[in-house]
Amino acid sequence: xxxxxxxxxxxxxxxxxxxxxxxxxxxxxxxxxxxxxxxxxxxxxxxxxxxxxxxxxxxxxxxxxxxxxxxxxxxxxxxxxxxxxxxxxxxxxxxxxxxxxxxxxxxxxxxxxxxxxxxxxxxxxxxxxxxxxxxxxxxxxxxxxxxxxxxxxxxxxxxxxxxxxxxxxxxxxxxxxxxxxxxxxxxxxxxxxxxxxxxxxxxxxxxxxxxxxxxxxxxxxxxxxxxxxxxxxxxxxxxxxxxxxxxxxxxxxxxxxxxxxxxxxxxxxxxxxxxxxxxxxxxxxxxxxxxxxxxxxxxxxxxxxxxxxxxxxxxxxxxxxxxxxxxxxxxxxxxxxxxxxxxxxxxxxxxxxxxxxxxxxxxxxxxxxxxxxxxxxxxxxxxxxxxxxxxxxxxxxxxxxxxxxxxxxxxxxxxxxxxxxxxxxxxxxxxxxxxxxxxxxxxxxxxxxxxxxxxxxxxxxxxxxxxxxxxxxxxxxxxxxxxxxxxxxxxxxxxxxxxxxxxxxxxxxxxxxxxxxxxxxxxxxxxxxxxxxxxxxxxxxxxxxxxxxxxxxxxxxx
Amino acid sequence: xxxxxxxxxxxxxxxxxxxxxxxxxxxxxxxxxxxxxxxxxxxxxxxxxxxxxxxxxxxxxxxxxxxxxxxxxxxxxxxxxxxxxxxxxxxxxxxxxxxxxxxxxxxxxxxxxxxxxxxxxxxxxxxxxxxxxxxxxxxxxxxxxxxxxxxxxxxxxxxxxxxxxxxxxxxx
Numbered sequence: 001x002x003x004x005x006x007x008x009x010x011x012x013x014x015x016x017x018x019x020x021x022x023x024x025x026x027x028x029x030x031x032x033x034x035x036x037x038x039x040x041x042x043x044x045x046x047x048x049x050x051x052x053x054x055x056x057x058x059x060x061x062x063x064x065x066x067x068x069x070x071x072x073x074x075x076x077x078x079x080x081x082x083x084x085x086x087x088x089x090x091x092x093x094x095x096x097x098x099x100x101x102x103x104x105x106x107x108x109x110x111x112x113x114x115x116x117x118x119x120x121x122x123x124x125x126x127x128x129x130x131x132x133x134x135x136x137x138x139x140x141x142x143x144x145x146x147x148x149x150x151x152x153x154x155x156x157x158x159x160x161x162x163x164x165x166x167x168x169x170x171x172x173x174x175x176x177x178x179x180x181x182x183x184x185x186x187x188x189x190x191x192x193x194x195x196x197x198x199x200x201x202x203x204x205x206x207x208x209x210x211x212x213x214x215x216x217x218x219x220x221x222x223x224x225x226x227x228x229x230x231x232x233x234x235x236x237x238x239x240x241x242x243x244x245x246x247x248x249x250x251x252x253x254x255x256x257x258x259x260x261x262x263x264x265x266x267x268x269x270x271x272x273x274x275x276x277x278x279x280x281x282x283x284x285x286x287x288x289x290x291x292x293x294x295x296x297x298x299x300x301x302x303x304x305x306x307x308x309x310x311x312x313x314x315x316x317x318x319x320x321x322x323x324x325x326x327x328x329x330x331x332x333x334x335x336x337x338x339x340x341x342x343x344x345x346x347x348x349x350x351x352x353x354x355x356x357x358x359x360x361x362x363x364x365x366x367x368x369x370x371x372x373x374x375x376x377x378x379x380x381x382x383x384x385x386x387x388x389x390x391x392x393x394x395x396x397x398x399x400x401x402x403x404x405x406x407x408x409x410x411x412x413x414x415x416x417x418x419x420x421x422x423x424x425x426x427x428x429x430x431x432x433x434x435x436x437x438x439x440x441x442x443x444x445x446x447x448x449x450x451x452x453x454x455x456x457x458x459x460x461x462x463x464x465x466x467x468x469x470x471x472x473x474x475x476x477x478x479x480x481x482x483x484x485x486x487x488x489x490x491x492x493x494x495x496x497x498x499x500x501x502x503x504x505x506x507x508x509x510x511x512x513x514x515x516x517x518x519x520x521x522x523x524x525x526x527x528x529x530x531x532x533x534x535x536x537x538x539x540x541x542x543x544x545x546x547x548x549x550x551x552x553x554x555x556x557x558x
Numbered sequence: 559x560x561x562x563x564x565x566x567x568x569x570x571x572x573x574x575x576x577x578x579x580x581x582x583x584x585x586x587x588x589x590x591x592x593x594x595x596x597x598x599x600x601x602x603x604x605x606x607x608x609x610x611x612x613x614x615x616x617x618x619x620x621x622x623x624x625x626x627x628x629x630x631x632x633x634x635x636x637x638x639x640x641x642x643x644x645x646x647x648x649x650x651x652x653x654x655x656x657x658x659x660x661x662x663x664x665x666x667x668x669x670x671x672x673x674x675x676x677x678x679x680x681x682x683x684x685x686x687x688x689x690x691x692x693x694x695x696x697x698x699x700x701x702x703x704x705x706x707x708x709x710x711x712x713x714x715x716x717x718x719x720x721x722x723x724x725x726x727x728x729x730x
Contacts, residue, residue: 011713014712152715156715158685158718238654243651277664
């Protein structure tokens with residue numbers, strides 16, 4: 001992974017001191033609430049329902065064991081012993097004290113971490129595929145490019161006061177695990193006309209109040225031009241994005257109002273004027289950056305999976321629970337003898353994405369023992385040990401299970417994405433954690449979940465769509481109805497390479513009826529599906545009509 | 559009392575007047591008023607296009623205010639006749655001036671005074687300076703700490719326009 005040099009360290013330390021001074025001025029009454037708000041938001045600090053919320057950047061979701069251990073220690077020392085992993089691969093503390101935040105940031109800086117640009121109207125953390133570098137279907141590793149973008153965008157003097165926040169996702173595989181089509185800019189590694197690697201650039205995707213799928217701005221960009229092209233996109237957006245109405249200020253609204261052709265014309269015209277200036281990436285710099293993400297020292301292992309097929313004896317690996325976990329919570333690795341292993345943060349009675357201090361420290365230890373000391377955060381709010389020897393999977397599972405980190409549900413209905421909702425967030429209309437809990441209680445039969453197969457359930461507590469509900473195969477949106485929490489259900493959304501927005505099935509339902517509504521949707525699917533057909537594909541084939549009819553045929557008895 | 563200003567990292571009395579200040583309380587047309595006291599005058603963009611020749615004939619030095627919605631391109635052909643361009647920041651979230659500044663310096667090679675006016679606080683100075691600004695109309699309470707703002711960071715990740723800083727920032 002990328003390691004800080006002296007310049008990186010200096011910048012992060014100087015940032016801590018800058019923020020310490022800003023906090024001091026606020027507490028001394030030298031800065032008004034509003035003035036401080038503009039400053040603290042650029043450093044990930046929100047004032048939330050109960051206390052400040054601090055969002056820590058995890059660049060493209062990659063952590064060293066030392067970093068994760070520190071995140072756990074901070075959760076214990078400055079918070080209430082837990083933290084929340086987000087859909088943008090970041091981490092949130094929900095209970096830090098404002099006056100202690102500078103010290104917290106200083107501890108983060110010691111392990112090459114920060115909260116720079118994790119909120120506010122600026123370029124946010126660049127996200128990526130959590131299987132980067134290990135997935136067999138990858139064209140090229142996106143992480144060196146993510147790091148180049150991280151550096152270019154950090155403290156970019158021109159783009160610190162954009163019309164609205166700006167999110168970039170980079171992927172290097174045909175299967176899009178980073179939801180890049182619903183980002184302000186999506187960067188896809190592709191091959192050009194002569195087989196050389198470069199980028200397809202998309203813009204104008206986004207969720208929130210006006211969900212839009214991103215469109216292609218340029219189908220092939222030479223790789224040395226990535227930063228100058230992004231600078232051109234940002235410059236056009238900074239000058240021309242709307243600033244008169246916050247809900248119309250994202251780049252998606254600009255792209256839509258200009259039309260993609262005119263937007264492209266403006267970006268290309270700007271790019272022509274700057275592409276040969278100081279931002280061209282030197283091939284040696286590309287190689288230097290790739291060096292940070294070189295493969296770890298894998299052992300040469302036989303290409304046979306010890307857990308494939310039934311063992312003949314009563315070997316420990318015969319445990320059906322382990323087998324289910326191995327099937328659902330581990331995925332293929334490009335190197336023979338290795339698997340990538342999900343650490344599930346979806347325990348039924350815990351808010352999705354939450355981890356305790358002890359769990360973070362344990363996963364850090366497991367990363368050291370089983371996976372070259374690195375951990376990834378997935379945008380589906382789980383953790384991943386990317387480089388685990390297959391033969392060690394059973395002992396790893398035993399430890400994870402004992403710690404409540406082995407719920408064997410990855411990719412199934414209850415592996416849901418969920419924002420913090422009304423319980424923590426001052427923007428939310430409705431709770432999401434409680435709904436996650438009653439869904440888990442209703443769908444606790446793993447055999448049924450496995451029979452349903454791959455289903456993305458995504459839930460947001462308000463229109464801001466932090467839980468990505470528009471692109472859930474099933475989406476749940478919390479709405480406020482005369483002071484009560486109600487939930488609008490969509491189906492048919494998808495976040496991958498075939499991204500689509502879900503369709504609302506009808507009137508919203510009361511909280512207690514959410515599980516029954518889901519049960520009816522799934523009933524229709526089970527009755528109507530063709531062999532091997534995923535829920536998403538059944539919805540796409542049939543439309544929402546049969547689902548809608550079933551849900552609203554009779555009142556739900558909660 | 560003349561306006562105070564941070565220019566080239568020093569606190570100075572502003573030696574420029576806005577056109578509206580020049581004629582406040584008098585009936586004298588602005589260009590004539592300028593001629594009598596021979597000051598340096600900052601005009602609005604529309605005023606510049608409407609009265610350009612009269613001003614050039616009379617004033618010693620001329621500047622123009624760009625509002626956030628103005629494009630730098632409109633002013634580009636006239637930059638050689640201007641000694642100052644002031645970019646206006648209308649509030650704490652206004653950011654178009656940062657791009658205007660870089661375009662003025664880097665695309666149009668503007669060598670005169672580049673001033674930030676409007677909502678300009680200490681915490682913006684570093685980035686403004688990296689976008690080519692060398693003068694700042696600060697809020698009164700901000701002058702004391704403003705000098706330190708130029709060295710908030712001692713390195714940078716990206717090339718920009720660092721003429722407003724005392725030091726050249728190293729970047730990869």
